[in-house]
Amino acid sequence: MIRSIKGILIGCAYLLLMVNLAEAHCEIPCGIYGDEMRIQMILENITTIEKSMHQILAIEQSKQLNSNQLVRWVMNKENHADDLQEIITQYFLTQRIKPEVKNYQAILANLHGMLITSMKCKQTTDLTYVSNLRAQVATFEKLYFDKTHNK
Numbered sequence: 495m496i497r498s499i500k501g502i503l504i505g506c507a508y509l510l511l512m513v514n515l516a517e518a519h520c521e522i523p524c525g526i527y528g529d530e531m532r533i534q535m536i537l538e539n540i541t542t543i544e545k546s547m548h549q550i551l552a553i554e555q556s557k558q559l560n561s562n563q564l565v566r567w568v569m570n571k572e573n574h575a576d577d578l579q580e581i582i583t584q585y586f587l588t589q590r591i592k593p594e595v596k597n598y599q600a601i602l603a604n605l606h607g608m609l610i611t612s613m614k615c616k617q618t619t620d621l622t623y624v625s626n627l628r629a630q631v632a633t634f635e636k637l638y639f640d641k642t643h644n645k
Contacts, residue, residue, distance in 0.1 A: 532585050533635060539578040540627050543612075546571035547619040575616045578627075579609055586638075597637045604634045 549567040553560055582605050591601055608630045614623045 527585070529590065529638070532581050533631065536578055536581055536631055537628075539574040539581075540624060540631070542574040543571050543578075543615050543627075544621065544624040546574070547615075547621055547624065550619050572616045575612045578612045582608055582612075596640060601634070601637050604630060604637060608634065 546567045550564060550571070553564045553567065587602075587605060591598070591605070595601065608627060611623050611627045611630060614620070615627065
């Protein structure tokens, strides 16, 4: 009996390990994921960060402070900033941006700026950072999707 329980536990641990490994994208240039979709995901994260900031500000100004809701919105804001940073680093910087592309330095500077601005979004509820992020995404799109970029 103890042997079978031990075997089941080992099997469960193995399955949990495999599930965690399956979550990550493999970084092989398979072409499954689209650049445009990643931009849309970044913009959705920015919109969610903005909504979270508005909710946090509203809760803070409320006569009855709801700490649980406040914590939830702060965590939501930070999670979406993390997701945005993950897309920038693991998708664009690791897999898509190559040193030989046109405007390489400008693209790197822009993406680095986006990472810093998303960090500021995590640290504050200053909505100017949301506006800055949207402007940075627009600049990145122009640089990245330049017709000569992939040549």
